Amino acid sequence: MGFFRRKKNGFQSINWKIKKKCIEMILASAKSTYPNEFGALLRVDEEKKDTIVELVLLPGTVQGESHAIFKLNMMPVDFSIVGTIHSHPSNNPNPSGADIHLFQKHGKIHIIAAAPYTIDSWSGYDNKGNSVKIEIV
Ligand code: ZN
DSSP, X not given: OGGGOOEETTEEOOOOEXXXXXXXXXXHHHHHHTTSOOEEEEEEOSSOTTEEEEEEOOTTOBOOSSSOBOOGGGOOOOTTEEEEEEEESSSOOSOOHHHHHHHHXXXXXXXXXXXXXXXXXXXXXXXXXXXXXXXXX
């Protein structure tokens, strides 16, 4: 897939990975929060900085019926946090305009889990809302 590799202005695409346990926890949390939305932050391994290993729940995050509201002023200063995850109560995993706005401001890798929250019903996105492949490891 060399064709898709870009390296310019010091930017190099990252081959994102997520631990199976972590994506399973996301899907289970999304399922149990349904029909409300589930939202959390994504943390990478301290050494393997391309591998998402953990969810960080924000204190005071509102699981609303509308879009998950991240209280990002509560966001800890933690450089192992690389992005966000939230669920959609519909089967549409595409980011909304508000989602892309959130993505742009808070991190570089984002996940949306759509109903029915199976291993095939989630997608990864970069901070511009472009879809990104995240490998389950
Ligand atoms: Zn959304």
